[in-house]
Amino acid sequence: MTEIPNDRRYTKDHEWVREQDDGILAIGITDHAQAALGDLVFVELPVVEDAIGSGAVCAVVESVKAASDVYSPLAGTITEANTALADAPELVNSDPYGEGWLFRLRPDSPTEIEELLDNEDYARLLTELDD
């Protein structure tokens, strides 16, 4: 059973979104996603201060034989990219919900996050995928 923390929201594309105390959102991929991709060798990150539309491709995670787009779950402005991943993309595999975060974003609309899946919805989605 993959781990699904209850302190954040999720998307159908297997990304997570955690709202920090300052209203900034941290975004990464889920444990399920990292396991499906296998060992990551490279992460292409968004440019800080870029304005990103909801659903736009803003990062790419690359394993040895696959490359997968990461979509921005919400519209907003990139405030930070996890530069530690340049030298250590394996952090996404070893700690997808912590050190393996991808980027941070200031959302255009702070309430939009409530439209995303909660941990129980996401757990149900994974169960459906298994069936």
Add this chain to the structure above:
Amino acid sequence: MPFIPHTPSDTVDMLRAIGAKTIDELFDEIPEELQCAGLEAVPEALSELEIGRLMRERAAQDEVGLNFLGAGAYEHHIPAAVWELTTRGEFYSAYTPYQAEASQGTLQVIYEYQTMMASLTGLEVSNASLYDGASALAEAVLMGVRVNQRSRSRRILLPESLHPHYRAVVRTITASQGISVTELPYDRETGRSDLQALDCYAEEDLTALVIAQPNVFGVLEDVDALADWALDHGVLAIGVVNPMAMGLLKPPGDWGHEGVSIACGEGQPLGVPLSSGGPYFGFLTCREALVRQLPGRLVGRTLDVDGKPGFTLTLQAREQHIRRSRATSNICTNQGLMVTASTIFMSLLGPEGLKRVATRCQARAAALAEAAVTVPGVEIAFPEPRFHEVALRLPVPASRVLGGMRESGVLGGVHLKPWYPELGDTILACATETKTDRDIEAYALALQAAIESTGCAA
């Protein structure tokens, strides 16, 4: 002999298996008005005997006069071993084969090629080649736009002194991708990019600056100043170079304080013969940090399960079979055979041999320029330094002079007026290591005779 492996009964079996009556039925979703009923302009098939004769007649139309043409494709001596080895059955295929790792010899050749090109351009990584120099530059520009994320303009500065074919190809390939091209004028006195004109762009957002060495006039650009200007203004620098000149000149990786990020060019001078315009091949090299934005195939060296060294295709997540529409490019290894020839050519010459050839090219062109100006009225258009080409200003209409020289068996140069109307009766002549003192004498005599026979006063 049939070259299509399906027999008529195979075709019938296959159609039956998928439930179609005729082959045409497979295409019935294409509206009739878009279907092509016949190929009227394509002539009837010829027999091998007939086609052989036709091709020999066509080939005979290629003039084999004393050749002083350059302008992007160059005559060099190719050691006999180069094509003797390249056309061996083991190498005689253009592409990387399917299951590439089963063909370790092919991969090793590409790996050696990449190592040589990276070293020749002073950069860390090379891909396995592209179609030709001009499309290599277009790929370099696309790569530059992906890489330089500090710039938002998608605007490229191309020197006017870059070969006009290269500029046209870059425009064709980049136009539909939202990339705009601006041209940097050259100084009419020196034939070099105008550094003062460059400063007009100091306050503007430019994504990349292309630097040609040598430029289309054979003139050497102030590449250090150009590369440093790009560095100082957050503009990505792309070098487009003649690989033969690299035997003598500073490689793009060393231009200015930090060198360029990407280099490219036409590989033809390295062992590929002049042959009615091709096939040639393009090369593309870059800094290691940019490797994931590099288009094309890459061969790497690795260890197999037994710990023995071997070669493998690497970083394939950039490529179309994995990344689909977001791949860096759809280029593979179409020009593999040319790459094999150039790898053998470079390994036969070695760095010292390449330097000797390049040095001799430059000396021959200097001798050509000296001989040409002994002809009354002929002037050198642009001052040194040059590589192996020289622009000559003629006192009479250039096309008539070139026509006259041609009649006496000398291909005297390329008329620059169609490309650069402001240069008037100026021709571009090239002398590589293949030209002897007698050849150059013959050039001067033919030039003088052709000028005199135009009957125009000098």
